[in-house]
Amino acid sequence: MASIQSFLALLLMLLCVAANTQDVDQPAAQSKQPVRFEITLTWEEWSATGATRKMILTNGQFPAPALQLRQGDNVEFLVINKLPVASAVHFHGISQTGTPWSDGVPGLSQKPIAPGGQFLYKWRATEYGSYFYHAHSRGQIEDGLYGAIHIRPDDTVERPFKLITDDEDDLCAMRKAEDKTRPIMLSDWRQVASEEMWRAQKKTGFEAYCVNALLINGKGSVHCLGEKALDEATTPEHRMLLGKQSLSDIGCMPPALAQGDYPHNLTDVPPSFWSGCVPSQGTHEKLLVHSSDKYVSYDLIGAAGVAMTVFSIDEHPMWIYAVDGRYVEPAKADSLVVSNGNRYSVLVALDKPAGDYTIRVANQGVNQIINSTAVMSYTCLLKNPWRASIPSIDITGAPLGKHTVLNDNKLVPFPVEVPSQDVAQTHHDTPLLFHPEISPQDLTISTQNGTWVDLIFAAVQPLQPPHPFHKHSNKFFVIGAGDGEWNYTSVADAVRHRPGDFNLQAPQIRDTATTPPAATGPTWMAIRYHVVNPGAFLLHCHIQVHLTGGMGVVLLDGVDEWPEIPKAYREVEAS
Ligand SMILES: *[C@@H]1O[C@H](CO)[C@@H](O)[C@H](O)[C@H]1NC(C)=O
Ligand SMILES: *[C@@H]1O[C@H](CO)[C@@H](O)[C@H](O)[C@H]1NC(C)=O
Ligand SMILES: *[C@@H]1O[C@H](CO)[C@@H](O)[C@H](O)[C@H]1NC(C)=O
Numbered sequence: 132m133a134s135i136q137s138f139l140a141l142l143l144m145l146l147c148v149a150a151n152t153q154d155v156d157q158p159a160a161q162s163k164q165p166v167r168f169e170i171t172l173t174w175e176e177w178s179a180t181g182a183t184r185k186m187i188l189t190n191g192q193f194p195a196p197a198l199q200l201r202q203g204d205n206v207e208f209l210v211i212n213k214l215p216v217a218s219a220v221h222f223h224g225i226s227q228t229g230t231p232w233s234d235g236v237p238g239l240s241q242k243p244i245a246p247g248g249q250f251l252y253k254w255r256a257t258e259y260g261s262y263f264y265h266a267h268s269r270g271q272i273e274d275g276l277y278g279a280i281h282i283r284p285d286d287t288v289e290r291p292f293k294l295i296t297d298d299e300d301d302l303c304a305m306r307k308a309e310d311k312t313r314p315i316m317l318s319d320w321r322q323v324a325s326e327e328m329w330r331a332q333k334k335t336g337f338e339a340y341c342v343n344a345l346l347i348n349g350k351g352s353v354h355c356l357g358e359k360a361l362d363e364a365t366t367p368e369h370r371m372l373l374g375k376q377s378l379s380d381i382g383c384m385p386p387a388l389a390q391g392d393y394p395h396n397l398t399d400v401p402p403s404f405w406s407g408c409v410p411s412q413g414t415h416e417k418l419l420v421h422s423s424d425k426y427v428s429y430d431l432i433g434a435a436g437v438a439m440t441v442f443s444i445d446e447h448p449m450w451i452y453a454v455d456g457r458y459v460e461p462a463k464a465d466s467l468v469v470s471n472g473n474r475y476s477v478l479v480a481l482d483k484p485a486g487d488y489t490i491r492v493a494n495q496g497v498n499q500i501i502n503s504t505a506v507m508s509y510t511c512l513l514k515n516p517w518r519a520s521i522p523s524i525d526i527t528g529a530p531l532g533k534h535t536v537l538n539d540n541k542l543v544p545f546p547v548e549v550p551s552q553d554v555a556q557t558h559h560d561t562p563l564l565f566h567p568e569i570s571p572q573d574l575t576i577s578t579q580n581g582t583w584v585d586l587i588f589a590a591v592q593p594l595q596p597p598h599p600f601h602k603h604s605n606k607f608f609v610i611g612a613g614d615g616e617w618n619y620t621s622v623a624d625a626v627r628h629r630p631g632d633f634n635l636q637a638p639q640i641r642d643t644a645t646t647p648p649a650a651t652g653p654t655w656m657a658i659r660y661h662v663v664n665p666g667a668f669l670l671h672c673h674i675q676v677h678l679t680g681g682m683g684v685v686l687l688d689g690v691d692e693w694p695e696i697p698k699a700y701r702e703v704e705a706s
């Protein structure tokens with residue numbers, strides 16, 4: 132009996148492998164030919180939400196086309212800039228090992244690509260998983276330059292799906308779902324272009340922390356929730372900040388809380404900055420699934436400029452199996468927060484009656500109540516009559532019914548990696564938002580190659596939102612976070628005083644991690660990374676208005692092993 136069972140299991144496995152091979156769209160034999168992409172950027176009218184504005188189109192599309200790669204691929208990515216302004220493209224989460232000149236940060240790793248110019252990025256897809264590419268010039272990410280990247284893991288990389296089930300059939304279906312994983316880009320949209328917002332922010336002294344729509348794969352609508360719905364959704368947290376005021380018609384917190392001790396002037400606030408809801412109906416994203424597949428996999432990509440999105444699919448819990456392009460021990464949840472810059476790969480069992488299930492996205496911050504929807508639709512001829520699916524979250528992202536919210540802090544990498552305890556330097560940086568007096572030296576950290584570095588983020592002002600910090604080049608370990616002031620000389624010192632706030636045994640491995648919110652008092656977060664890739668890399672908050680406001684530092688990694696810049700890159704005038 133046992134041997135028949137194992138024979139069947141083996142047979143299923145073989146069938147699974149055979150089926151997988153058929154799905155492969157590139158030759159199985161790893162060719163060393165680079166995979167070439169070419170994108171042309173243009174500035175054109177586009178109607179993402181039913182309302183038209185000028186946006187950056189990539190090969191005439193928004194969002195930019197997705198890149199499908201295999202681990203180990205050499206990539207050549209040509210950017211042709213037909214925008215009226217300079218630009219550059221960053222490959223978010225790609226380590227750029229040995230190719231720091233292809234990281235795409237103008238003024239740091241390259242010269243800006245001038246209007247009419249082009250630039251050839253060359254890099255190797257050393258790691259598997261979900262990434263994305265986006266503009267890294269001024270606020271251009273908010274004008275629509277972003278597209279998904281998926282790097283299919285090498286066959287030798289162990290998948291974590293055995294931790295979900297030992298049913299061979301299911302495992303096979305999960306592997307197939309992973310091979311066909313599809314991006315869901317979560318982003319936000321404003322009625323006005325980023326440069327106009329920037330001018331308005333400088334003129335008024337106010338940060339543009341509200342948007343006009345949330346988008347799912349570039350699609351959405353401007354939906355005016357109305358006073359009644361907004362009132363009903365207003366939480367005690369909102370009320371505390373609002374005092375006697377109420378949310379604007381776009382669900383936005385009014386400008387009661389001026390940040391920074393410099394002049395503020397409300398006279399020149401452009402329409403739609405805080406208020407002015409003009410409804411418009413765009414297209415609605417529809418994701419087709421087949422129950423015969425048993426599972427579908429999505430790469431949730433946090434491409435928003437400002438919004439911090441809660442994601443859920445009605446009646447469909449998700450197995451979160453990778454974060455920032457690294458496997459984790461799968462964790463089951465009904466909703467999760469996808470912060471700006473993060474990627475979560477999720478498996479969804481397709482075991483519900485055929486029908487249409489609403490995908491819900493909502494902003495989590497107190498800055499604004501705004502939401503969006505898409506639909507996951509089982510392709511089946513017999514699905515009518517259909518009922519509306521049961522909402523899993525409300526318009527503020529709060530869970531409804533019997534519901535598990537992903538506890539991000541409890542995720543465990545698969546496999547676990549343990550960072551060194553031999554730390555060469557500790558940097559304690561207060562976020563630099565709106566601190567123009569800080570000298571350039573304070574904005575630069577120089578490291579020696581091969582050393583380990585601790586970076587402490589202290590959120591000290593009252594009423595700080597969570598800041599999703601993204602590090603360019605290699606991933607880091609999130610080793611600790613907590614409340615209160617950081618008054619320690621090193622992590623080792625802090626561990627002695629507050630061991631419960633640290634995880635050095637199985638820390639998460641990410642390229643984007645979010646500081647705890649500092650609503651009523653200070654908080655901190657500690658990350659540790661190994662300097663392995665000499666070059667100039669940015670470390671910054673991925674909330675776009677925080678980055679343009681100055682919340683970033685430069686890591687001059689491995690200055691002792693600084694690379695020789697290839698002649699071709701040194702000479703690129705990019706014009
Ligand atoms: C506010 O801006 C307006 C328009 O630019 C200007 O006329 C006014 O003097 C400013 N007020 C203050 C207090 O600076
Ligand atoms: C936000 O959620 C509400 C309630 O579920 C829904 O009616 C509305 O269509 C959603 N907004 C958008 C833009 O999808
Ligand atoms: C930098 O250090 C890493 C880790 O020790 C090593 O693998 C790499 O080869 C070094 N790079 C250079 C250019 O020396």
Ligand SMILES: *[C@@H]1O[C@H](CO)[C@@H](O)[C@H](O)[C@H]1NC(C)=O
Pocket residue numbers: 615616618619
């Ligand atoms: C650090 O601050 C905490 C309060 O936040 C205090 O209890 C502790 O004594 C301080 N530690 C040091 C080393 O100053």
Ligand SMILES: [Cu+2]
Pocket residue numbers: 597598599672673674677678682
């Ligand atoms: Cu921030």
